[in-house]
Amino acid sequence: MRSLHKRARGVAVAIALLAAAVLPASCGSTSSTTQPTASPSSTIAPASTSDTNAATTTSTAVSTSSTSAPASDATATTASGAALSAEDAQAVRDLAFKFWAAYNAYDPDTAVSYLDESYRTTKEEVIRNEISRIKSFGVTLGMSEKSAPALTGPDQAEMYLNMKEPIGTRTILMKFNKQGDAWIITYSEEEQ
Secondary structure, three states: OHHHHHHHHHHHHHHHHHHHHHHHHHOOOOOOOEOOOOOOOOOEOOOOOOHHHHHHOOOOOOOOOOOOOOOOOOEEEOOOOOEEEHHHHHHHHHHHHHHHHHHHOOOHHHHHHOEOHHHHHHHHHHHHHHHHHHHHHOOOOEEEEEEEEEEEEOOEEEEEEEEEEOOEEEEEEEEEEEEOOEEEEEEEEEOO
């Protein structure tokens, strides 16, 4: 009887690891992770009322990045010399981590609310499926900053993130546009 329980547990662990491996591949390279945010910012695009819950339910995620620029830096610069203000860099950073916090809170409504309308129409179903899959296995994905947000064009920024999952770490590229005073996600995919 005890042997049967050990075998069943081993099968369950194998299924969970397989699901975690299949998750990023099944979603067209989109990956999932999260980071707690310090506090909501008025420069972040509006989200659903569950935004507060998503940010507080992921307090176990920890940033492990040692290569990213501190939030207190005056600017984040690109190779071309264009600068992203410290305020905008922090707003982009906060938005990225709120997006992934919604994944770990298993809250697809909040996650898709951070996306640009045109990107939302192409990614919403994928995001809902990914969140459903990680919820069914009780997976928590970890996110840390790989590179600081950088300006890539007028009112456009990008940043790289490390996504830690049960079977390894992946690199995620996220892109953002500034619409008025708010930043919105226009792209989030795994880098090959």
